[in-house]
Amino acid sequence: MTPSFWGLMALYLAILFALAPVLGRYIKYVVQDGPAWLQPVERALYRLAGVPADSQMNWRQYAMAVLAFNILGAIAVYALQRLQGALPLNPAGLGAVSPDSALNTAISFVSNTNWQGYSGEATMSYLTQMTALSVQNFLSAATGIAVLFALMRGMARSATTGLGNFWVDIVRITLYVLLPLSLCLAVVLVSQGVIQNFSDYLVVQAGEPQTLAMGPVASQEAIKILGTNGGGFFNANSAHPFENPTALSNFLQMLGIFLIPAALCFTFGAMVGSRKQGVAILMAMTILFVGFAAMTAHFEQQPNAMLAHAAVTSTAGPDMPGGNMEGKESRFGIAATTLFATITTAASCGAVNGMHDSFNPMGGLGPLLLMQLGEVVFGGVGSGLYGMLAFAILAVFIAGLMIGRTPEFLGKKIEAFDMKMVTVVILVTPLLVLLGTSLSVLLQAGRAGVLNPAAHGFSEILYALSSAANNNGSAFAGLSANTPFYNVLLGLAMWFGRFVPIVALLALAGSLAAKPRTPAGAGTMPTAGPIFVVLLIGTVLLVGALTYIPALALGPIAEHLQF
Numbered sequence: 001m002t003p004s005f006w007g008l009m010a011l012y013l014a015i016l017f018a019l020a021p022v023l024g025r026y027i028k029y030v031v032q033d034g035p036a037w038l039q040p041v042e043r044a045l046y047r048l049a050g051v052p053a054d055s056q057m058n059w060r061q062y063a064m065a066v067l068a069f070n071i072l073g074a075i076a077v078y079a080l081q082r083l084q085g086a087l088p089l090n091p092a093g094l095g096a097v098s099p100d101s102a103l104n105t106a107i108s109f110v111s112n113t114n115w116q117g118y119s120g121e122a123t124m125s126y127l128t129q130m131t132a133l134s135v136q137n138f139l140s141a142a143t144g145i146a147v148l149f150a151l152m153r154g155m156a157r158s159a160t161t162g163l164g165n166f167w168v169d170i171v172r173i174t175l176y177v178l179l180p181l182s183l184c185l186a187v188v189l190v191s192q193g194v195i196q197n198f199s200d201y202l203v204v205q206a207g208e209p210q211t212l213a214m215g216p217v218a219s220q221e222a223i224k225i226l227g228t229n230g231g232g233f234f235n236a237n238s239a240h241p242f243e244n245p246t247a248l249s250n251f252l253q254m255l256g257i258f259l260i261p262a263a264l265c266f267t268f269g270a271m272v273g274s275r276k277q278g279v280a281i282l283m284a285m286t287i288l289f290v291g292f293a294a295m296t297a298h299f300e301q302q303p304n305a306m307l308a309h310a311a312v313t314s315t316a317g318p319d320m321p322g323g324n325m326e327g328k329e330s331r332f333g334i335a336a337t338t339l340f341a342t343i344t345t346a347a348s349c350g351a352v353n354g355m356h357d358s359f360n361p362m363g364g365l366g367p368l369l370l371m372q373l374g375e376v377v378f379g380g381v382g383s384g385l386y387g388m389l390a391f392a393i394l395a396v397f398i399a400g401l402m403i404g405r406t407p408e409f410l411g412k413k414i415e416a417f418d419m420k421m422v423t424v425v426i427l428v429t430p431l432l433v434l435l436g437t438s439l440s441v442l443l444q445a446g447r448a449g450v451l452n453p454a455a456h457g458f459s460e461i462l463y464a465l466s467s468a469a470n471n472n473g474s475a476f477a478g479l480s481a482n483t484p485f486y487n488v489l490l491g492l493a494m495w496f497g498r499f500v501p502i503v504a505l506l507a508l509a510g511s512l513a514a515k516p517r518t519p520a521g522a523g524t525m526p527t528a529g530p531i532f533v534v535l536l537i538g539t540v541l542l543v544g545a546l547t548y549i550p551a552l553a554l555g556p557i558a559e560h561l562q563f
Helices: 005-032 037-047 059-085 099-110 126-156 166-192 219-226 245-270 275-300 303-311 334-344 362-373 385-401 416-442 454-469 484-514 530-554 556-562
Strands: 201-208 208-212
Touching: 005 126, 005 166, 005 245, 005 275, 005 334, 037 099, 037 166, 037 530, 059 099, 059 126, 059 484, 099 126, 126 166, 126 219, 126 245, 126 385, 166 219, 166 303, 201 454, 219 245, 219 556, 245 275, 245 334, 245 385, 275 334, 275 362, 275 385, 275 530, 334 362, 334 484, 362 530, 362 556, 385 416, 385 484, 416 454, 416 484, 416 530, 454 484, 454 530, 454 556, 530 556
Parallel strands: none
Antiparallel strands: 201 208
């Protein structure tokens, strides 16, 4: 942990915390109320779609709308990939994507995972990148925020079944939040050198002829970052100079990943009528994030053990003497790469500016465990906060058991049905990860994709399933996952890891909305102070440790001890 790392961290958090409250209030205003001067545009869209915009949905109706919308999105993405060879805007003459890969990618982008088992520039046409992948980057991000708003309304309202209208929420989030932010970031990225064109691929003479892929990159890059999507236009993702050319573009991408998740904490405080509630959640997220970032940076500043055994040392620069530069861009160095890796795995983004597979074993443990905690340390847009709120309810339930009182959260009594839904939200992803990893290790089709032996190969499988089920999308890229076995297995993990928690959370929201609000009493546990922040952090870490430590002991921990 060098001075450059801590300086970068301090600058990053200072700018993030300056922007988040302003954006949080704006999001609450445009989604909950809608700007009056744009409502004629909204009404025209609703009439065109036949949507009764003034009606409120109960949790079942809201859940059905979410599922129907995303199933149709998956079908559209799949069809565009299969038909792209016969469609325009295909300068490289790329053919149809294979059925299993197309299925995996369709589920991946609809579920906000953006796992990529393919090389983007060699697989997807410009039309597919824009109309299938970029469009789903907006819609999957908007879905997560819409579900969060339904949950916040359930917590804020009483004696009602209405959680809002999914169609109104999705339109407002897309039109008033994601589109303007993406447009601004895309223009700034273009100014830094991110390409945005429809040119043919270029052939450059550099010894042997080299093909340089072109394309509308900046527009996809902006929403990939702001929507915590992570799917890159190029295979190298944000390590590619056409996606991330400068130190400033790298910093802006890191800032964009956390911007909406952090702002939504202030939106939550405004929705429930207590700013302190949102700040408490944000502080818990920040403490966890800083701890994991420091751990990852510490281990990556250590020399690569295998290179050290071969008497090879790093000459990367004065801020990283002897550190592990394998798989890292020399443009960014260890500090900016480890911070990026921690941000992208904390925020369910999956964009990468270096190769996580090349991290030291305990350096790779940080990003891996951040995903396994449920992507609640900031997490994806919407999904991170609604996951953390599930942990908050679990925390007050544990506190209630300790003092012998019926637990309450924001004036709502937490009862048996609520805890069942919270349990589903928290435990469905570990179930998918551990069962999927076991199946991959047991079957020859799973072991065939492992290129590295022993503990590291196991870590690659565990990372892939953790990334898929928690809708992150980054990878330990040493695993050959673009096979029918992994495309189907990871696709199932992505789908159920996304939508089973969403349905459970909407059921929880409906239950909370129907409850009367109970005034705080002498025995009510405060949920906006330091004690609750500590309890919430402990709950998140305890569930993660109990669930994953045995698997981690077989992977990165065993590999570290072998060195």
